[in-house]
Amino acid sequence: xxxxxxxxxxxxxxxxxxxxxxxxxxxxxxxxxxxxxxxxxxxxxxxxxxxxxxxxxxxxxxxxxxxxxxxxxxxxxxxxxxxxxxxxxxxxxxxxxxxxxxxxxxxxxxxxxxxxxxxxxxxxxxxxxxxxxxxxxxxxxxxxxxxxxxxxxxxxxxxxxxxxxxxxxxxxxxxxxxxxxxxxxxxxxxxxxxxxxxxxxxxxxxxxxxxxxxxxxxxxxxxxxxxxxxxxxxxxxxxxxxxxxxxxxxxxxxxxxxxxxxxxxxxxxxxxxxxxxxxxxxxxxxxxxxxxxxxxxxxxxxxxxxxxxxxxxxxxxxxxxxxxxxxxxxxxxxxxxxxxxxxxxxxxxxxxxxxxxxxxxxxxxxxxxxxxxxxxxxxxxxxxxxxxxxxxxxxxxxxxxxxxxxxxxxxxxxxxxxxxxxxxxxxxxxxxxxxxxxxxxxxxxxxxxxxxxxxxxxxxxxxxxxxxxxxxxxxxxxxxxxxxxxxxxxxxxxxxxxxxxxxxxxxxxxxxxxxxxx
Numbered sequence: 001x002x003x004x005x006x007x008x009x010x011x012x013x014x015x016x017x018x019x020x021x022x023x024x025x026x027x028x029x030x031x032x033x034x035x036x037x038x039x040x041x042x043x044x045x046x047x048x049x050x051x052x053x054x055x056x057x058x059x060x061x062x063x064x065x066x067x068x069x070x071x072x073x074x075x076x077x078x079x080x081x082x083x084x085x086x087x088x089x090x091x092x093x094x095x096x097x098x099x100x101x102x103x104x105x106x107x108x109x110x111x112x113x114x115x116x117x118x119x120x121x122x123x124x125x126x127x128x129x130x131x132x133x134x135x136x137x138x139x140x141x142x143x144x145x146x147x148x149x150x151x152x153x154x155x156x157x158x159x160x161x162x163x164x165x166x167x168x169x170x171x172x173x174x175x176x177x178x179x180x181x182x183x184x185x186x187x188x189x190x191x192x193x194x195x196x197x198x199x200x201x202x203x204x205x206x207x208x209x210x211x212x213x214x215x216x217x218x219x220x221x222x223x224x225x226x227x228x229x230x231x232x233x234x235x236x237x238x239x240x241x242x243x244x245x246x247x248x249x250x251x252x253x254x255x256x257x258x259x260x261x262x263x264x265x266x267x268x269x270x271x272x273x274x275x276x277x278x279x280x281x282x283x284x285x286x287x288x289x290x291x292x293x294x295x296x297x298x299x300x301x302x303x304x305x306x307x308x309x310x311x312x313x314x315x316x317x318x319x320x321x322x323x324x325x326x327x328x329x330x331x332x333x334x335x336x337x338x339x340x341x342x343x344x345x346x347x348x349x350x351x352x353x354x355x356x357x358x359x360x361x362x363x364x365x366x367x368x369x370x371x372x373x374x375x376x377x378x379x380x381x382x383x384x385x386x387x388x389x390x391x392x393x394x395x396x397x398x399x400x401x402x403x404x405x406x407x408x409x410x411x412x413x414x415x416x417x418x419x420x421x422x423x424x425x426x427x428x429x430x431x432x433x434x435x436x437x438x439x440x441x442x443x444x445x446x447x448x449x450x451x452x453x454x455x456x457x458x459x460x461x462x463x464x465x466x467x468x469x470x471x472x473x474x475x476x477x478x479x480x481x482x483x484x485x486x487x488x489x490x491x492x493x494x495x496x497x498x499x500x501x502x503x504x505x506x507x508x509x510x511x512x513x514x515x516x517x518x
Contacts, residue, residue: 009134009197011134011135011136011137012135012136012193016193017135017136019189019193020131020132020135020190020193020194021132021135021144021147022189023186023189023190023193023194024128024131024132024135024148024186024190025128025147025148025151026182026185026186026189027087027091027124027128027183027186027187027190028124028125028128028148028151028155029151029155029158029182030091030094030179030182030183030186031094031121031124031125032151032155032159033155033158033159033162033179034063034098034117034121034176034179035060035063035064035155035159035290035414037158037159037160037162037163037175038059038060038163038175040160040163040164040167040297040301040308040311040312040315041163041164041166041167041172041175041308042056042057042059042060042294042297042298043056043298043301043302043308044167044172044308045059045107045110045172048172049106049107049110051107055107056107057226057294057418057419057422058107058111058226059107059110059111059114060294060415060418061222061226061415061418061419062111062114062115062118063114063115063117063118063121064118064411064412064414064415064418065115065118065218065219065222065412065415066114066115066116066117066118066119066122067118067119067121067122067411068118068218068408068411068412068415069118069119069122069214069215069218069219069408070118070119070120070121070122070123071122071123071125071126071404071407071408071411072214072264072265072404072405072408073122073123073211073264074086074122074123074126074127074400074403074404075264075266075400075401075404076204076206076207076264077123078123078127078400079201079202079204080201080202080203080204080206081201082198082199082201083127083130083131083198083199084131084190084191084194084195084197084198085198085201086123086127087123087124087127087128087131087190087194088187088190088191090120090121090122090123090124090127091124091183091186091187091190092183092184092187093120094117094120094121094124094179094183095179095180095183095184095187097113097114097116097117097120098117098176098177098179098180098183099176099177099179099180100113100116101113101114101117101173101176102173102174102175102176102177103173104173125407126400126403126404126407128148129145129148129403130399130400130403131194132144132145132147132148133145134197143327143330143331145330145333145384145387146326146327146329146330146331146384147330149326149329149330149383149384150322150323150326150327155319158316159316160297160311160312160313160315160316161312161313161316162175162178162312163175163308163312164307164308164309164310164311164312164313165308165309165312166178167308167309168307168308168309169309204262205262206264207257207260207262207263207264209256209260210253210256210257210260210263210264210265211264213249213252213253213256214253214264214265216245216246216249216253217245217246217247217248217249217250217253218412220242220243220245220246220249221242221246221250221416222415222416222419223242224239224242224243224246225416225419225420225423226419227239227242228423229423229426229427254267265404265405265408266398266401266402266405267405269394269398269401269402269405272393272394273501273502273503274389274390274392274393274502274503274505275390275391275394275402275406277389277498277499277501277502278386278387278389278390278391278392278406278502279390279405279406279409279410280498281342281386281389281495281498281499281502282383282386282387282390282406282409282410283406283409283410283412283413284413284491284495284498285345285346285349285382285386285492285495286410286413286414286417287413287414287416287417287420288349288417288488288491288492289349289382289414289417290413290414290417290418291414291417291418291420291421291422291484291488292353292356292421292484292485292488293315294418294421294422295421295422295425295481295484296314296315296356296481297311297312297314297315298422298425299425299477299478299481300314300315300368302477303361303473303474303477303478304361304363304474304478310365313365314365314368314369314372315372316372317369317372317373317376318372318373318375318376318379319376319379320373320376321373321374321376321377321379321380322376322377322379322380323376324376324380325376325377325380325381326380326384328380329341329380329381329384329385330384333384333385333388334388334507335507337504338384338385338386338388338389338504338505339385339389339499339500339502339504341381341384341385342381342382342385342386342389342496342499343496343499343500344378344381345378345379345380345381345382345385345386346378346492346493346495346496346499347378347492347493347496348374348375348377348378348381349375349378349382349488349489349492350489350490350492350493351374351489352371352374352375352378352489353371353485353486353488353489353492354485354486354489355370355371355374356371356482356485357482357483357485357486357489358482359478359481359482359485360478360482361474361475361478386499387406388505389499389502389505390402390406391403392503392505392506393505393506421484424480424484425477425480425481425484426480427480428479428480428483428484429473429476429477429479429480430476431480432475432476432477432479432480433472433473433476436472436475436476437472440468440472
């Protein structure tokens with residue numbers, strides 16, 4: 001392909017590098033924050049808009065799907081507008097979309113504005129990575145990526161806390177309004193530092209057919225997963241139509257992208273063993289991780305009596321150990337086999353989720369908190385080593401495309417993981433509820449004694465039945481959530497084998513590693 005190589009700019013120096021890192025980190029922080037801040041607010045949003053919490057998860061999945069579809073466009077948009085112009089515009093449009101989300105009068109409008117927010121956010125993560133790496137000398141690439149990873153880890157700490165406090169003490173729309181000052185400041189700072197480092201726009205063709213097929217199969221797949229339980233899965237003609245649409249769309253997408261000269265998604269990257277194994281491990285793990293991230297606060301608020309603030313407190317410390325350990329991982333990822341570091345991450349996630357599989361309706365706040373804190377260590381070893389495997393051996397000119405493809409697959413897996421976990425949770429809870437009801441037949445002595453005792457306290461038979469039903473539901477949903485924690489634990493342990501199917505990336509020389517440590 002006869003295209004000019006991208007213009008190489010010298011690394012930033014001194015205060016310019018610090019301010020540039022701050023600007024890019026703030027924008028990334030705002031983006032990632034928006035994926036976690038809504039988690040603890042879902043019950044409040046659903047209640048305010050008169051929908052079920054499972055329908056409320058569309059607030060998360062609509063953003064994720066739109067974001068996933070927009071990410072592969074980053075390469076074309078970057079060439080068409082210039083990376084600095086595109087990044088700044090993306091941040092400003094994100095601010096506008098956030099403001100509109102806060103103003104949304106109903107769920108349909110909120111989902112529409114979340115789709116807009118996800119679309120304009122697409123280029124932000126890949127471009128923040130490429131701009132940050134270009135701001136540092138090659139020997140400090142590990143440090144640069146550690147700083148970027150820390151930003152993505154601080155947001156999950158702040159998101160639940162901030163989201164919970166705002167929901168309980170102000171109003172849920174403010175979880176979106178807070179993006180306005182942060183985004184405006186990040187956009188202004190980015191433009192002031194990087195505008196002279198933009199190679200400028202170039203006219204390049206857009207793979208419109210590839211984009212259309214991408215929207216078709218990803219949208220159909222997500223709709224199928226989201227609406228499956230509601231429509232009784234394949235007993236519904238609509239679900240069957242969505243499944244066929246997703247399968248056929250994906251097949252045509254594969255054929256088209258592999259034969260197109262300038263594809264919107266460069267599938268040829270999957271010919272590289274490390275890219276394939278790295279992306280697969282990263283995406284499946286992220287789907288598992290994000291599904292659990294959404295599920296835990298829902299369970300705590302719906303069935304354990306937690307407020308949004310306390311659910312935030314129970315989930316926020318997940319980033320504490322991650323923030324402490326990430327710099328060490330960034331400095332040593334070139335020295336230590338990243339497959340070993342990723343193994344530590346997956347084993348850590350497996351252990352944490354195994355601990356959570358022992359939760360019960362009697363679990364205390366402290367018991368819930370311990371696995372959350374330990375999970376931070378697993379997160380520190382997650383992104384950096386796996387990205388090292390994904391990007392190993394890829395030529396510099398293909399890095400933006402590789403970042404776009406890997407982020408697309410990861411974000412799509414996160415959206416599907418969220419929908420699957422909430423659907424499986426309801427399904428398993430129904431199964432456990434049916435079994436519990438069977439055990440409480442009319443001959444159950446303990447149940448009859450409970451009815452008698454509660455009756456002596458002045459409760460009517462209907463009130464007693466309602467109380468017993470609530471306890472049955474609480475027990476069923478708790479048993480269901482622990483089932484999913486145990487399944488996730490086993491899958492994380494299984495992913496370790498996938499990591500070791502990749503080859504070890506080239507070891508960074510001692511001098512380079514030392515340079516990256518300073």
